[in-house]
Each structure stands twice: as C-alpha cells, then as structure tokens.
Amino acid sequence: MGLFNNIVDKVKSLFQAKEKDHIENMSPPQGSLWSGGYPRQNSNSPKTNNTYFTKSKGSREARKPLGEANLNIQGSMPAKKEGFNRVLDGLKKRQLQHDFKLERAAETYEPIQNIGSGAFGIVCEAVETSSDYKATIHKCHFQVAIKKVAHASATPTLARRTLREIRVLRYIDHPNIVTLRDIFRTQGPLGIDVFLVMDLMQNNLHHIIYGNEEPLDEYYINQFLGQLLRGLEYLHVASIAHRDLKPSNLLVNQDGTLRIADFGMAKFTDNSSKKHDDEEHCYYMTQHVATLPYRAPELLFVLPEHSTAVDMWAVGCIFGEMVTRNELLPGRSVQGQIKMLLTMLGHPPQHVIDEVRCDRTRKLIQDYGRKADAEWDDIMFCKARGENQIVRGNCDTIDFVKQLFQYDATRRISIQEALAHPYIQRVVEPMGSQKKCPFRVKKDMMQVEDLSHQELIEIMKQDVRSAENTYNEIHSGDSTGSHSSDTSTDTSGEYPPIVQHEQLMEDVATQISICEPSSL
Ligand SMILES: Nc1ncnc2c1ncn2[C@@H]1O[C@H](COP(=O)(O)OP(=O)(O)OP(=O)(O)O)[C@@H](O)[C@H]1O
Numbered sequence: 001m002g003l004f005n006n007i008v009d010k011v012k013s014l015f016q017a018k019e020k021d022h023i024e025n026m027s028p029p030q031g032s033l034w035s036g037g038y039p040r041q042n043s044n045s046p047k048t049n050n051t052y053f054t055k056s057k058g059s060r061e062a063r064k065p066l067g068e069a070n071l072n073i074q075g076s077m078p079a080k081k082e083g084f085n086r087v088l089d090g091l092k093k094r095q096l097q098h099d100f101k102l103e104r105a106a107e108t109y110e111p112i113q114n115i116g117s118g119a120f121g122i123v124c125e126a127v128e129t130s131s132d133y134k135a136t137i138h139k140c141h142f143q144v145a146i147k148k149v150a151h152a153s154a155t156p157t158l159a160r161r162t163l164r165e166i167r168v169l170r171y172i173d174h175p176n177i178v179t180l181r182d183i184f185r186t187q188g189p190l191g192i193d194v195f196l197v198m199d200l201m202q203n204n205l206h207h208i209i210y211g212n213e214e215p216l217d218e219y220y221i222n223q224f225l226g227q228l229l230r231g232l233e234y235l236h237v238a239s240i241a242h243r244d245l246k247p248s249n250l251l252v253n254q255d256g257t258l259r260i261a262d263f264g265m266a267k268f269t270d271n272s273s274k275k276h277d278d279e280e281h282c283y284y285m286t287q288h289v290a291t292l293p294y295r296a297p298e299l300l301f302v303l304p305e306h307s308t309a310v311d312m313w314a315v316g317c318i319f320g321e322m323v324t325r326n327e328l329l330p331g332r333s334v335q336g337q338i339k340m341l342l343t344m345l346g347h348p349p350q351h352v353i354d355e356v357r358c359d360r361t362r363k364l365i366q367d368y369g370r371k372a373d374a375e376w377d378d379i380m381f382c383k384a385r386g387e388n389q390i391v392r393g394n395c396d397t398i399d400f401v402k403q404l405f406q407y408d409a410t411r412r413i414s415i416q417e418a419l420a421h422p423y424i425q426r427v428v429e430p431m432g433s434q435k436k437c438p439f440r441v442k443k444d445m446m447q448v449e450d451l452s453h454q455e456l457i458e459i460m461k462q463d464v465r466s467a468e469n470t471y472n473e474i475h476s477g478d479s480t481g482s483h484s485s486d487t488s489t490d491t492s493g494e495y496p497p498i499v500q501h502e503q504l505m506e507d508v509a510t511q512i513s514i515c516e517p518s519s520l
Pocket residue numbers: 115116117118119120121122123145147178198199200201202203204248249251261262263264290
C-alpha cells in the first residue's frame with residue numbers, strides 16, 4: 001500500500017508539473033503536421049516513412065515510424081528466408097488477383113496489395129492507372145483503397161449494409177470522413193460483388209494505439225478526438241448514426257488526418273426507423289461480436305430505442321483506449337459485456353432497468369447486485385498502469401468521460417454538448433461552424449431501411465450506376481477533384497428519386513465503365 005501511495009504521489013507531482021506546461025502543450029509539436037486546421041490528405045505524395053505520434057521522453061519531435069516500432073528492419077536476410085518470402089509473395093499476389101478480379105475496371109485500377117479485412121469486406125491498396133487529369137497534372141498514379149464487399153446481394157443484411165455505405169458516402173465530402181471516389185460492381189458466384197474505391201489512408205487508429213510500446217502523445221490524443229467529434233457532428237446533425245465506431249474504423253494518415261470509415265451499420269435515426277429496432281437488436285445480440293467493447297447499453301440491454309447517442313458511448317471507449325492503451329470495457333460475449341458494464345460502471349438507474357425489453361437481460365442486471373458507481377480517474381489510472389495522466393485529478397476530463405458513459409442515452413452528452421464541453425474547449429483548437437451534410441444523403445438513408453431484399457438488390461444496382469455517373473461527372477468537369485461543389489450548399493432536398501434516374505441511367509449506361517456481365 002505504501003509503495004502504491006509513493007507511486008501515486010510521484011505521478012501526482014509529475015502531473016502537476018505537466019499541468020503547468022499545459023498551455024505550451026496545446027500548441028503543436030515543432031515541425032508538426034497539424035497546424036492550419038485539418039490538413040487535407042494528399043494521396044499523390046510519394047509514400048514516405050509513416051510518422052507515429054508517441055509520447056516522447058525528451059523532445060516531442062522524436063517520433064517513431066508508424067507501426068514499425070518493434071520491427072527489426074536492419075541486417076540481411078538469410079538465403080532460406082528470402083526464398084520463403086518469395087514463395088509467400090507469390091501466394092499473396094495470387095490471392096490478390098483472385099480477390100480483386102475487377103473485370104472492365106482493371107483498365108482503371110491496378111491492385112497492389114491487400115491492406116485490411118473485416119467481417120464484410122476486404123480492402124486492397126491500388127493505383128488508378130487511367131490517364132485522367134489528376135495523373136496528367138501530377139505525373140503519377142493516384143493511390144486508392146478498394147474495398148470489395150463480396151456477394152453483396154446474397155442476404156438482406158449484406159445488401160442493406162452495402163447500400164448504407166454507398167448512400168452515406170457518395171455525396172459526402174468532409175475532411176474527417178473517408179472519401180468515396182468511385183464505385184463499380186461485378187457478378188460473383190454468389191451474387192453481385194461491390195467495389196468501393198476510396199482515397200488511400202495510411203493506417204488506422206487501432207494500429208497507432210497498439211503499434212508502439214509507449215502511450216500516444218497527449219497532443220495527438222486530443223487532435224484525434226477533435227477530428228472524430230468533428231466528423232460525427234457532420235453526421236449527427238443530419239441524424240445519421242455510424243453505430244460501429246472503433247479504433248480500426250478510424251483511418252489516420254501520416255499528416256495526422258483522421259477519417260471515419262466503414263459505414264455499413266450507419267443509419268438514419270428518427271421515429272420512423274423505430275419499427276426496425278427489434279430486428280436490429282436481434283442482429284446486435286447475435287452478430288458483430290468483434291465490436292462488443294464499444295457497444296452502448298441501449299443495444300446491449302435491448303432498450304426501446306437508440307440513436308446517435310450510441311456513437312457518443314463509443315467515443316468514450318475510444319478516448320479511454322487512446323489514453324490507457326487498453327480496451328476500457330473488453331467483454332467477449334454479450335453476457336460478459338453486460339457484466340463488464342455492471343462491474344465497472346455500477347448499477348444502471350432503475351428507470352433504465354425498467355425499460356429493458358429482454359427478460360433475461362433484466363434478470364441478469366437485477367441479480368448481479370448493486371455495485372458502486374464508476375470512479376473514472378481510478379479506472380483510467382489503473383487501465384493505463386499509471387502511464388498516461390490525462391484523466392488523473394483532472395476535473396473537466398473526468399466530467400467529459402462521465403457524460404459519455406451515461407447508461408441513459410437521453411442523458412448522455414450529445415455531439416454539440418461534447419464540442420462545447422470545457423475539456424474539449426480547452427484541448428481542441430476552435431473549429432468554427434462547418435457545412436451541412438447534403439439533404440440528399442439523409443433522404444437516401446431513410447429509404448434504405450424500408451426496402452425488401454429484392455428492392456435492396458435493385459436499388460443497389462441502380463445506385464452503383466448512379467454513383468458511377470456522379471464520378472464521371474465530377475471527373476469530367478472539376479479539376480480540383482472536390483466532390484463538394486454542388487452538394488455542400490444543397491439543402492433543398494430536390495434530389496430526384498432514384499426511379500426517375502433509371503431512364504437517364506439506361507441512356508448513359510453505354511458510356512459508363514461499369515463491370516456488368518452480359519447475363520445481368
Ligand atoms: N480507405 C482506406 N484506406 C486504407 N485502409 C482502409 C481504407 N478503408 C478500409 N481500410 C482498412 O481495411 C480494414 C477493413 O475495412 P472496413 O472496416 O471498411 O471493413 P468491414 O468488413 O466493414 O469491417 P468490420 O469488420 O469492422 O465491419 C479497416 O480496418 C482499415 O484498416
């Protein structure tokens with residue numbers, strides 16, 4: 001106990017010294033890539049060694065290469081290993097060719113290597129080989145990421161996921177949301193394979209948090225948090241909830257730009273979508289186990305409705321993970337996750353328990369016994385093993401975390417309240433007002449929830465064409481490559497229904513480089 005107190009005192013004094021320096025710490029480290037607001041990604045810049053943002057003992061400039069901290073890249077490789085690696089490379093190449101049969105789009109994109117995979121998609125790095133204006137101007141090939149959603153039409157869940165992702169991303173242009181550049185489809189053995197072409201990002205937050213032995217620098221934690229909130233504000237103001245926020249879905253570039261990705265679970269959240277809650281809850285209870293540690297209580301406990309508040313809970317988990325380099329609530333089953341919440345955060349208020357729709361869950365909560373409410377500075381301190389001191393003794397940080405982890409979604413801090421919170425005001429540079437999400441995105445998203453499987457497939461086919469057309473329009477007229485020129489000011493809602501687009505699409509179909517087999 002004495003030893004523990006000594007450590008606490010030592011850390012306290014360190015913390016006090018750090019508090020003094022806080023104002024200095026708020027300014028970017030020298031030579032930082034963060035100055036001037038949110039830097040836009042330049043995917044054309046040649047690939048350099050990634051820069052990693054760790055807390056450095058001496059100067060802040062001494063940073064490690066991203067994700068390579070533990071790799072010994074020096075010394076020559078034994079001949080046997082070289083041979084083995086050649087075989088491995090050959091196998092990887094063949095797998096890539098097999099996974100990314102792009103048909104006609106192979107004229108435009110050349111897959112380079114597999115860079116990620118999730119439960120629904122595989123993602124490769126590719127170059128845009130067509131001699132479009134960008135390649136001509138920059139005299140180089142544009143780097144992209146292609147996400148393949150295999151047999152996207154096979155089940156209603158997959159079709160809805162894919163359509164959600166297409167519809168959120170196709171008209172959005174936001175510095176903290178991944179950019180969709182193109183979209184096309186091919187006919188796979190089990191239905192349509194959909195390919196989403198995005199700007200290539202260099203890493204994701206999960207790798208950044210765990211790729212090094214030292215905690216993330218406080219400055220970068222705050223910058224990542226600020227960008228995450230900014231991207232969420234854009235979505236939440238339009239009543240769009242992401243619903244699958246986790247570090248691996250937050251993509252980060254060398255310049256520190258963070259972009260939210262993976263919109264397969266995104267949903268327009270208003271009263272009209274309540275009727276789907278049962279189906280959704282069912283889905284949450286059985287699938288998607290990988291993201292349990294970020295799942296809000298309203299989804300776990302099967303409470304009557306949920307909304308954008310689920311994302312704010314996940315923000316709390318992600319913030320805690322950046323600070324502590326540990327998952328805050330690492331349950332591995334639905335039951336385990338519920339118990340984890342009860343143990344760590346204490347008992348939910350009675351009115352929340354009364355609303356739990358699932359009898360088994362209600363009984364589980366009631367039988368678990370009362371636990372004391374969470375002491376956030378202790379939780380963060382223990383989880384961080386004393387390494388990171390952002391939270392310890394820091395009232396507004398603790399309050400921010402508390403507000404995010406409210407069991408009752410209606411009492412949880414909203415995105416606007418989060419941005420106005422003293423902690424965020426203190427650590428994140430003022431960001432000013434941002435443009436609104438185009439009305440057409442909301443309208444498109446609303447439609448998705450009411451479609452049958454067959455309708456989903458039909459609309460998905462149309463949407464792919466439609467987005468392809470949008471892509472062609474953008475690239476024929478706009479030399480800046482920005483998607484925003486017409487959409488940023490569009491709040492009128494005058495987006496022609498997709499059905500009306502059909503004839504137009506038929507007319508232009510021959511000009512579109514869609515990878516459609518003759519059988520379709
Ligand atoms: N634009 C991009 N640039 C670089 N990497 C990317 C990009 N998009 C996705 N990735 C990588 O691919 C991984 C899988 O992508 P994504 O999360 O979209 O697939 P998913 O199957 O929907 O995943 P999940 O299992 O989380 O639902 C991501 O974690 C990320 O590391």
